[in-house]
Amino acid sequence: MEQRAHFSKKLEDLKVEVLRMAALSEAAVHKAVKAFLENDADLAEEVILGDAAINKLEDHLDNYTLELLALDQPMAIDLRNIVGSQRITVNLERLGDEAVNLAHRAMFLSTRPPLPHNPRMESLAATAKRMLSDALKAYVDEDVSLAGQVCRTDDKADDLNIAILRQFVSEMVSESRIVERGVHAIIGARHLERIADLATNVAESVVFIVEGTSMKHNCKE
DSSP states (O other): OHHHHHHHHHHHHHHHHHHHHHHHHHHHHHHHHHHHTTHHHHHHHHHHHHHHHHHHHHHHHHHHHHHHHHHSSOOOOHHHHHHHHHHHOOOOOHHHHHHHHHHHHHHHHSSSSSOOOOHHHHHHHHHHHHHHHHHHHHHHHHHHHHHHHHHHHHHHHHHHHHHHHHEEEEEEHHOOGGHHHHHHHHHHHHHHHHHHHHHHHHHHHHHHHHHHHOOOTTTOO
């Protein structure tokens, strides 16, 4: 009984550490989005410099989960928790990378005249941020229903990304002066859509942890 209580405490500590990393990754995404939409080079640089802390936490969690798997012989439900947490950690690190990528686009665009206001870009950014927030809340609350909602929202992010691409291509054809900025904006939209994809991956991992069901490739069904 005492050994089981000790292991349960380790699992609780694992979740706390994953959430600590999640807070850093989500903050990086929010800052990068703001920097991208507002051409804020200083905020973009802050995102880039902060990525090292996210990477460091990923290394720590890698070692911690491997130790749990190797030394504590977890039961099936515990194994799902550990493996699911590993998957979430991988996606949190990738979210940090996408935030950095978006920050680089922001830094470039901050050196050029601003593009016209783009409601679709703002909508995509808001959708990606909300999906990430909901995915992390689903992890905290072990809420499979909310996780499924995140998965279903991914189609909206995909559609917005395609609409933005088509819009900028059309504008670049008629106005050659915006080609360079338009290309960077298109790439930025792709990073936003990728953030939505990674939020979906986190949601899929929540379903795996709670129900033991793999939602990969059929999360929206």
